[in-house]
Amino acid sequence: MASLKELRARITSVKSTKKITSAMKMVAAAKLRRAQLHAEAAHPYADAMRRMLGELAASMAGQDGLPRLMTGTGRDQVHLLIPVTSDRGLAGGFNSNVNRTTRQTVRHLQAEGKIVKILPVGRKGADFLAREFADLIIERIPGSSGKEVPFSAASDLGSRVTKMLAAGEFDVCTVIYNRFRSVMSQVPTHMQLIPLELDEADAGQPAAGADQAQYEFEPDEEKLLARLLPRNLQVQIYAAMLDSAAGEQGARMTAMDNATRNAGKAIDRLSQKYNRTRQANITNELMEIISGASAV
Amino acid sequence: MPIRVEIISPEKVLVSRDADMAVMPGEEGDIAAMPDHAPMMLILRGGVVSIYEGDTVTDRYFVAGGFADMTPTRCTILADSATPVSEISVDDATARLEELTSALDFSATSDAEQVETLIGKMQSVRAEIDAGLATH
Numbered sequence: 001m002a003s004l005k006e007l008r009a010r011i012t013s014v015k016s017t018k019k020i021t022s023a024m025k026m027v028a029a030a031k032l033r034r035a036q037l038h039a040e041a042a043h044p045y046a047d048a049m050r051r052m053l054g055e056l057a058a059s060m061a062g063q064d065g066l067p068r069l070m071t072g073t074g075r076d077q078v079h080l081l082i083p084v085t086s087d088r089g090l091a092g093g094f095n096s097n098v099n100r101t102t103r104q105t106v107r108h109l110q111a112e113g114k115i116v117k118i119l120p121v122g123r124k125g126a127d128f129l130a131r132e133f134a135d136l137i138i139e140r141i142p143g144s145s146g147k148e149v150p151f152s153a154a155s156d157l158g159s160r161v162t163k164m165l166a167a168g169e170f171d172v173c174t175v176i177y178n179r180f181r182s183v184m185s186q187v188p189t190h191m192q193l194i195p196l197e198l199d200e201a202d203a204g205q206p207a208a209g210a211d212q213a214q215y216e217f218e219p220d221e222e223k224l225l226a227r228l229l230p231r232n233l234q235v236q237i238y239a240a241m242l243d244s245a246a247g248e249q250g251a252r253m254t255a256m257d258n259a260t261r262n263a264g265k266a267i268d269r270l271s272q273k274y275n276r277t278r279q280a281n282i283t284n285e286l287m288e289i290i291s292g293a294s295a296v
Numbered sequence: 297m298p299i300r301v302e303i304i305s306p307e308k309v310l311v312s313r314d315a316d317m318a319v320m321p322g323e324e325g326d327i328a329a330m331p332d333h334a335p336m337m338l339i340l341r342g343g344v345v346s347i348y349e350g351d352t353v354t355d356r357y358f359v360a361g362g363f364a365d366m367t368p369t370r371c372t373i374l375a376d377s378a379t380p381v382s383e384i385s386v387d388d389a390t391a392r393l394e395e396l397t398s399a400l401d402f403s404a405t406s407d408a409e410q411v412e413t414l415i416g417k418m419q420s421v422r423a424e425i426d427a428g429l430a431t432h
Contacts, residue, residue, distance in 0.1 A: 041308040048372050052365050151306045218338035219324060227339055
């Protein structure tokens with residue numbers, strides 16, 4: 001049986017752990033609110049962009065020579081994966097979910113004989129994937145590390161992807177990230193960036209308020225599309241990063257809440273054990289004294 | 297009948313309100329969005345968007361390039377970045393212009409596309425400085 005001194009030390013240590021986890025939970029909650037606002041604020045831009053793209057795609061449908069960013073290279077041999085994770089851990093299954101999904105995807109693609117390249121965003125994903133697929137990783141992109149995601153981070157990555165495509169370094173590009181469904185649940189999601197997948201609803205539907213009139217384009221469709229597509233890529237990546245940043249805080253909050261609760265339970269259990277042991281010790285000592293006295 | 301004018305940057309919505317006219321810097325010349333304008337999409341260069349109510353300008357925003365989507369009832373401006381003209385920092389913009397100028401010198405020999413992007417950015421920053429100087 002553990003001695004009283006040992007038990008006392010355990011209780012103190014669990015108590016300070018609890019203080020840390022509950023502080024982390026508080027911090028995550030505050031950051032979550034900001035990250036969520038940020039993610040929501042970015043929606044209108046992405047929505048408007050999707051609407052414009054849909055309109056353009058509809059008016060250019062059936063034409064040849066659409067930009068590569070939209071149609072891809074026409075092949076399906078080299079896959080570029082961009083898993084988005086956080087820089088820090090202690091967020092429950094947040095990072096490992098994305099990591100596991102990525103690993104599955106890589107194995108699946110390799111089994112089909114495809115070539116896979118990985119461009120991991122965030123330290124946790126890069127570290128995990130480096131253990132198994134070190135030779136597939138092109139470069140590690142730093143994650144947000146709990147701060148707000150600047151748009152420049154996404155636009156840099158977007159330009160990088162555009163350049164790689166122009167150089168013919170891959171055929172299909174997919175982002176794997178945690179979609180923020182609620183504070184409690186983040187879903188690892190595949191989002192294919194190239195070739196571009198336009199929702200049927202976006203492509204067919206005329207913009208709200210436009211009474212079927214034909215759009216005019218200035219300078220012309222091709223130039224607009226050539227400018228809009230790289231921008232769209234950046235915006236999509238930005239949206240994924242923001243979702244992931246919000247999800248990270250949500251996951252951390254939930255994980256830390258659980259940890260705090262568990263620590264509380266552990267303290268109760270340990271305190272009870274401590275009291276029992278203390279009482280047993282006293283009883284023992286008393287019995288020794290009494291039996292000593294009666295022997296005399 | 298007013299039109300709905302929206303200026304949206306990737307980070308947030310800056311303006312969303314009704315106005316009588318919005319003049320914006322199209323890549324091929326300034327263009328005004330008014331009620332019942334034919335649906336139109338255009339590329340914007342760096343410049344100032346002026347929002348009119350009646351004949352007076354109520355708001356002026358500097359946009360560093362982007363896109364605009366006009367319909368008879370609505371005008372959505374997707375700006376790469378946008379700032380109210382009154383908040384432009386001329387010193388800041390000048391510093392950025394210098395940075396771009398030196399970047400251009402370095403890449404003088406590299407690919408034409410990059411040079412073109414840099415020149416585009418420089419023009420946008422110059423427009424920002426002009427807009428800033430005109431107000432201060």
